Amino acid sequence: MITVTLAEIIARLGGEVRGKDSTRISRIATLENAGQETIAFLSNPKYQKQLSQTRASAVIVAPDFAGQSPVPCIITPQPYLYFARLAQWLNPPPRPAPGLHPTASSESVVPSSVSVGPGARVGRGVKLGTSVMIGPGCVIGDGAEIGDDCILHAACTFYAGTRIGRRAIVHSGAVIGADGFGFAREQDGSWVKIPQTGGVWIGDDVEIGASTCIDRGAIEDTVIEDGVKLDNQIQIAHNVHIGAHTAIAGCTGIAGSAIIGKRCTIAGACNIIGHIEIADDVNILVASIITKSISRPGTYAGAVPSQPYADWLQNYSHLRHLDGMADKIRRLEKRLTELEKSK
Amino acid sequence: MITVTLAEIIARLGGEVRGKDSTRISRIATLENAGQETIAFLSNPKYQKQLSQTRASAVIVAPDFAGQSPVPCIITPQPYLYFARLAQWLNPPPRPAPGLHPTASSESVVPSSVSVGPGARVGRGVKLGTSVMIGPGCVIGDGAEIGDDCILHAACTFYAGTRIGRRAIVHSGAVIGADGFGFAREQDGSWVKIPQTGGVWIGDDVEIGASTCIDRGAIEDTVIEDGVKLDNQIQIAHNVHIGAHTAIAGCTGIAGSAIIGKRCTIAGACNIIGHIEIADDVNILVASIITKSISRPGTYAGAVPSQPYADWLQNYSHLRHLDGMADKIRRLEKRLTELEKSK
Amino acid sequence: MITVTLAEIIARLGGEVRGKDSTRISRIATLENAGQETIAFLSNPKYQKQLSQTRASAVIVAPDFAGQSPVPCIITPQPYLYFARLAQWLNPPPRPAPGLHPTASSESVVPSSVSVGPGARVGRGVKLGTSVMIGPGCVIGDGAEIGDDCILHAACTFYAGTRIGRRAIVHSGAVIGADGFGFAREQDGSWVKIPQTGGVWIGDDVEIGASTCIDRGAIEDTVIEDGVKLDNQIQIAHNVHIGAHTAIAGCTGIAGSAIIGKRCTIAGACNIIGHIEIADDVNILVASIITKSISRPGTYAGAVPSQPYADWLQNYSHLRHLDGMADKIRRLEKRLTELEKSK
Incomplete structure (x- = not known):
């Protein structure tokens, strides 16, 4: 297991620390389930609420969210990319003996x-x-x-x-x-x-x-x-x-x-x-x-939506008859035009 | 190969035997292709006709069909589930030597x-x-x-x-x-x-x-x-x-x-x-x-139906224009309403 | 590597040679990227233009295209099938030692x-x-x-x-x-x-x-x-x-x-x-x-077409409402018929 401080992290990966830069990190975690010596990240604003309650030792955040962090943070414009690089550092691929x-x-x-x-x-x-x-x-x-x-x-x-x-x-x-x-x-x-x-x-x-x-x-x-x-x-x-x-x-x-x-x-x-x-x-x-x-x-895109079975049955049965439907519309238009003219 | 009698089967799995309960069973089979020492089941009423002609040694049936069995039968409210349990008994998984x-x-x-x-x-x-x-x-x-x-x-x-x-x-x-x-x-x-x-x-x-x-x-x-x-x-x-x-x-x-x-x-x-x-x-x-x-x-559900190629060509080409079709309908409705009012 | 002449090929696989039948072949190639001792084929008329520029040693063509070949050719009514057989001959499956x-x-x-x-x-x-x-x-x-x-x-x-x-x-x-x-x-x-x-x-x-x-x-x-x-x-x-x-x-x-x-x-x-x-x-x-x-x-056939995202959003949202659309058409038809009658 590799352990690094926030100071060591920014020395290698850039960014700025707010808070105690001797904070030690050895594992990555989610904001929600973080623990000791972990670092989490906030990339999607949807998870902003988890930031305020996180028990991570530190977090990686964009400048806008730094003020809301209850723990030391690394500030970077691209938290997810930064997290990826740090996660690679902390988790080198296994290397069996040659x-x-x-x-x-x-x-x-x-x-x-x-x-x-x-x-x-x-x-x-x-x-x-x-x-x-x-x-x-x-x-x-x-x-x-x-x-x-x-x-x-x-x-x-x-x-x-x-x-x-x-x-x-x-x-x-x-x-x-x-x-x-x-x-x-x-x-x-x-x-x-x-x-x-x-x-x-x-x-x-x-x-x-x-x-x-x-x-x-x-x-x-x-x-x-x-x-x-x-x-x-x-x-x-x-x-x-x-x-x-x-x-x-x-x-x-x-x-x-x-x-x-x-x-x-x-x-x-x-x-x-x-x-x-x-x-x-x-x-x-x-x-x-x-x-x-x-x-x-x-x-x-091209996906077709799924529906509750009864709705699907009613709606998708028409797929076999779309051309007939288009034809009916054409005929309606023609008849209506004639009626309008004849007025 | 395991061989059991109908009496032994119901002693372990429940249900009721009609016919000779010393009938010996060693294999499962379909109603259609059954042979000696086999047991088959009738779960789907669609296969009822096969019951009358089966050459199985015994069959597993729901109470309603017991009367139609030409061979000894085990009667149970859930023939398919019963069959599953019996099939497991007769076909234990292979166990290679440790x-x-x-x-x-x-x-x-x-x-x-x-x-x-x-x-x-x-x-x-x-x-x-x-x-x-x-x-x-x-x-x-x-x-x-x-x-x-x-x-x-x-x-x-x-x-x-x-x-x-x-x-x-x-x-x-x-x-x-x-x-x-x-x-x-x-x-x-x-x-x-x-x-x-x-x-x-x-x-x-x-x-x-x-x-x-x-x-x-x-x-x-x-x-x-x-x-x-x-x-x-x-x-x-x-x-x-x-x-x-x-x-x-x-x-x-x-x-x-x-x-x-x-x-x-x-x-x-x-x-x-x-x-x-x-x-x-x-x-x-x-x-x-x-x-x-x-x-x-x-x-x-969400599957779209397939069709003969020519029909598909005619019908599915409209999929790219469904919105236009909806629009035509809206305009028709409007014109028709105006025409009706003007009458 | 197997090397054969055009004469040997037609002796075994049939067809007719136009050009030098002692031409040697050891590999198959595409018309476009052919080189020395290669044979290519023309099956799809779409690639006709590549025929005139090919650097293959020989080509396999249907009778209609033989005149356009700049190199010796084997003429056969089914060039692709012929090519398959020749390719099998030149590329026997690997046979590791028993x-x-x-x-x-x-x-x-x-x-x-x-x-x-x-x-x-x-x-x-x-x-x-x-x-x-x-x-x-x-x-x-x-x-x-x-x-x-x-x-x-x-x-x-x-x-x-x-x-x-x-x-x-x-x-x-x-x-x-x-x-x-x-x-x-x-x-x-x-x-x-x-x-x-x-x-x-x-x-x-x-x-x-x-x-x-x-x-x-x-x-x-x-x-x-x-x-x-x-x-x-x-x-x-x-x-x-x-x-x-x-x-x-x-x-x-x-x-x-x-x-x-x-x-x-x-x-x-x-x-x-x-x-x-x-x-x-x-x-x-x-x-x-x-x-x-x-x-x-x-x-x-049954595939549904894909579209640019905005078009897909507009068109495919109607799939959930096809039945409503069909219903609107029916009602329009009815109203129009009444209007036509009342005229």
Whole structure:
């Protein structure tokens, strides 16, 4: 456990202390459930009331709220970002002792700074950067490349030839480089597999959630640029290209050859069809189906509301008859116009 | 294989036998495909016709249908529940011989009643209850706690510090305790990870389906109360709280900090957004997007119907113009009112 | 790497060469990024322009486009299908040396042609066909059957008693035979598990994507017929029956006891509810919710369009009031009719 004083914190992360700067901090906490040696933050004004009652040792607040803090505080224009940096400092990622566990196997050179966990398997011709952590049960296929300081949690799978840059965090059950879904159809309806000969290229500082799948390309690579953040259970099909610093929430699917811009945010449970293009700086809200390219930055939505069952039954049954409804309106307009004229 | 007579069954599970109570039963079956030494059940009156033709050795029926059974029967007011209990008796879960498989590894004490399968890995400071079964390839992170009589099928992953109560059944590919999806944003659009320092707390008698993910909390715990049943490929984000005996079907996603009540049923492919609250005893039907809190028990729905392609094209194109349609109606009403007045 | 001439290709796969038939080919490529010894194809007329500029050594084209090829070409009525066959020839699946890896374990006979990768586990009474490849970390439960020439990539899980035919390709994280989601409810709202005593039966030539789950049946088997192709993250519930040569794209869920016909195509992110029946030769487009049986072949759709946020807010708020809208139209019609009569 790391313990620091407020003075040490601002020396490293900036900001200004109001109150006793020798206050000691060893853990982060919420305003509501804070205790000894904890620091909390106020970012959303909605939680302002909790500030006055907090038992944290100190809080991180924007200038406007500093006056309301009952405890010492660090003042910064962006409390949440400041909190993130401090939380990283106080919670360094686990670093198991380097070395190959006796139950692991490797057919490649494992640098001395690398740890390979129990039951993990590293194939032939794999390039491992320095200080890589390969969790228990991970499988790294032949010829794969894992950059410096990557953390692969338990049970990640990298297929042969896949590449990921530095400082990635990959969560359990992620599958990188499985075959894309590509088949040609025979006249009898059966399918002939298109071997998926492309790879997967992933940049630096990417996080990949649990059970997320990134398929290898059909001929060329699937590409995930620097700084992309992917939540759990995301499906990225072959030859998708995701621009730098785009963040995608859980359960979203992106179909083949879709191109997603930089700095986009895509909420959970969205689906983006194949072969379309999304511009930079696009925000897509929850459960939206994107069936056309989006050429302009902005916020897009498509979720349909849920209702009490009886209301849903009454309202949504009309969805099958919207065209008839539009038609009725047209006919009413025509009849009314005629009536008005005839007056 | 266990073989029991109808007399033995009612001695243990209650109910009443009509017909020969020495009839022997060793397997459960459907009414339609039953054979020797099988018992089937009639719960849904829709299958009444199958009762008269069944070749089961015996059937479980409600009082109203006992007269129609061509074979000995057990009469009970709740045939399906009775069937569940009998099926459990006849099909005890597999119990591999206790002990640590030679290819497994453990850095914690493994009680003598516990089995740890091939290639499984138990970290440091793990607390394992009695008679726990850890399947092949499972990974139990440092400091995790697994209660008595838990069954972990092959390839489950528990991250460090996660806790699960007694009698859980966890299916393959489930990931418990991966990092929640939390980032603060820099002004250039890049992301700073919020270390996820909370844990996962899971009660007793919980079942977790294949490839289901339950993320650890950001600061405090993600909580799954007693008796919750989760199907496959469910995504539970950080700091979600699910009340006791709630059952959730496959492919449903629950976003961060959502609070779900007790005894709810949530069908497949639903999505519940973050920071909302669902009351106790709420039933949500298939493919519903829940974007607002639900404060009253009852049934809610939100699925949109599918149609033949041509109909869909005609009807759903109007969805982009519903407001225009509403406007046309308002104008029609106004014009008509004026016309009526002028008469 | 395999190198062949155009003459050798047509000798095996048919078609006709225009240009130098001694042209050597060792890799497939896209028209756009082709290089030395590559062959590309033109299937979609949209890419016609790329044909004239390609640097491929040869191309596969339909008769109509042969005249426009700047390089030698193979002429065939179905370029994509031809390409698939040639790509398979040039890219045979990896075949690791047979044998049981020292870190693997097996309690069954492993035929001499079979390879079992690092950390993999084969249970008791498992029947393995010839030339089966079991990837690192796979778990094959007791009594399972894996047909000749199956390729199981890393970390697949087959539960006890599941069966798959010949030439299957199964991707990482797939879970075959986990328990279906079946419970009877107590009056207090808690759940009693129905032991899932059915199995999974999968035919020949099936491909199963990464993290796809196929649950075992409740009493009888879940059935996947020959030639079915399943993409990633698909959920197939207990007792589903999928007809031969049906292809299903990623993130689709199929609920319990649904029956899907032969030669269907189901796009990504669809959901099909339980106990319904889909006819043969049905095509279901992206993100459709199928809540009723489909008895006729054809194309069906149900996706709702996304829009810029402000438009969505204006339009989709009316979804909760469609019935009111329909009612207003009815009343307008009535009033107008009265007015017309009174004239």
